[in-house]
Amino acid sequence: MPWRLATEFTFDSAHTIVGYDGPCGRLHGHTYRVRLELTSDRLRPSAHVKRHIMVADFKTLKWAKKDVDAGGLDHAYLNDLPELGDDTTAEVIAAYIHRHTMARVRADLPGGDDGADLKLRVTLWETPDSSCEYWE
Template sequence: MPWKLSTEFTFDSAHIIEGYDGPCGRLHGHTYRVRMELESERLRPSAHVRRGIMVADFKSLKWAKKDVDQGGLDHMFLNEHPELGDDTTAEVVAAYLHRETMRRIHADLEESDDGADLKLRVLLWETPESCCEYWE
């Protein structure tokens, strides 16, 4: 694909892996690092510019960086998230970040645009050494 947007950000959150036999089963926190990579075959208008000159607004890839009170995941107890519940592994959080980001991007597309050429890859670091990658 000719275009790829990449962006990275962090958010701080607490969680417990319910039923985990070890330290991850106790309340603890991470500075999660996220890398979003969005590929596209063509350029489009966005919510902020009506000419077809963007893959997507970078803002649409960084929503999770916002405070939980503004719809993001920063300073959230992830187990209280309705779509995550007690299964807050890096794998489950990465898949959720993919699903929710694609939902937001598709919500911004024009009616005639099915967005079929948009491919998103999410990389989620739970620690500086350990990363989960999710794409479809």
């Protein structure tokens, strides 16, 4: 893959790991740090520029940084998200961010482009020294 697009951002959210025997079973919060790496073997247009000059738009990749009321994850209670429910471990959140990021990237593709060459790696830090990676 000749291009690797990378971005990092943070968001603050709260959660409870239901059934966890310990402090994580109680309501608590994190400043999550996210690194997204999207690779492609070609450049494409975006919603904001029609020339083939991007892997993807950084705006599209940073959706999770937005406030929960704007469709992001910032200041969300993660257990309220139907896809997560009681399963709010770093592993499950990283997969959730992957799924929703790829859906947004694919929605921005020009007609007829299935984005088959696009590969996304999500790294999610729950604390400064504890992270999880997810990719397909």
